[in-house]
Amino acid sequence: MQYFSKKKLILPEGYFVNSSQIPLAKEVNKLLVNCGCETFPNKPLSQAIKKSNFFFTIQNEFKNKLYGFVRVTSDRGLNANLWNFSALPDDNQQLYYSILLQVTLEKINREMPGCSISVQAPASSLISLEENGFILDPNGIRVMGYKL
Numbered sequence: 001m002q003y004f005s006k007k008k009l010i011l012p013e014g015y016f017v018n019s020s021q022i023p024l025a026k027e028v029n030k031l032l033v034n035c036g037c038e039t040f041p042n043k044p045l046s047q048a049i050k051k052s053n054f055f056f057t058i059q060n061e062f063k064n065k066l067y068g069f070v071r072v073t074s075d076r077g078l079n080a081n082l083w084n085f086s087a088l089p090d091d092n093q094q095l096y097y098s099i100l101l102q103v104t105l106e107k108i109n110r111e112m113p114g115c116s117i118s119v120q121a122p123a124s125s126l127i128s129l130e131e132n133g134f135i136l137d138p139n140g141i142r143v144m145g146y147k148l
Contacts (some may be wrong), residue, residue: 001059002054007100008102009095009099009102011058011095011096011099012092014060014062015058015059015060015061015067016058016059016060016061017056017057017058017099017100017103018056018057018058018059019054019055019056019057019103022046022049022050022055023055023057023066023069024043024046025040025043025045025046025048025049027040027065027066028045028049028066028069028084028086029042029045029066030066031066031067031069031086031087031088032084032086034086034088034089035086035087035088035089035122035124036122036123036124037084037086037122048071048083049071051073051075052071052072052073052083053072053073053076053080054071054072054107055069055070055071055072056068056069056070056086056100056103056104057069057098058096058100065088065092066088067087067088067092067137068085068086068087068096068097068099068100069085069086069087069095069100070082070083070085070086070100070101070104071083071084071085072104072107072108073119074108074112074115076111076112076115077108077112077114077115078116079115079116079117079118080108080112080115080116080117080118081117081118081119081120082104082117082118082119082120082121083120084120085097085100085119085120085121085122085125086122086125087100087124087125089124093124094127094128097124097125097127097128097129098112098128098131098132101128101129102132105117105132119134127142
C-alpha cells in the first residue's frame with residue numbers, strides 16, 4: 001500500500017500558529033463576524049476556550065490581530081469536535097483554514113488516535129475541509145443545533 005503525504009503548508013512571513021496564548025473572546029468574536037458566523041457573549045466564549053482540550057490561532061508578529069482560530073473538545077476516546085473554525089476573509093483565507101486543519105488534525109491523530117472528527121464551520125471553509133478529507137454530511141447525517 002502506498003501512502004501519500006500532503007505538502008507541508010507555510011504561512012506568509014511574519015505569521016505564526018499559536019497554541020499557548022489564550023485569545024481574547026472579543027477578538028475571536030470579531031473574527032467570527034468577519035466570517036459570517038454566529039458570535040457569543042464574551043464571558044461564556046472565554047470559558048469555552050479555556051475549557052477546550054486545545055486551540056490554535058494564526059497571528060501576525062507585527063499586528064495584534066487574529067487571522068485564524070479553531071478550538072477542539074474531545075472525550076479523548078471516541079470523538080473530537082472542532083469549534084469556532086474561522087479565518088479572516090482575505091487573499092490567504094483558504095491557506096489559513098488549511099494550516100489550522102493541518103496542525104489540528106496532526107495533534108488529534110497524535111494525542112487522540114481513533115477519534116471520529118466533526119467540525120462546526122462556515123461555508124467559506126468548505127474548500128479547505130474537502131481538500132483535507134472532510135465529507136459534507138456523510139451518509140446523510142445532519143447536525144442540528146438548539147438555541148435557548
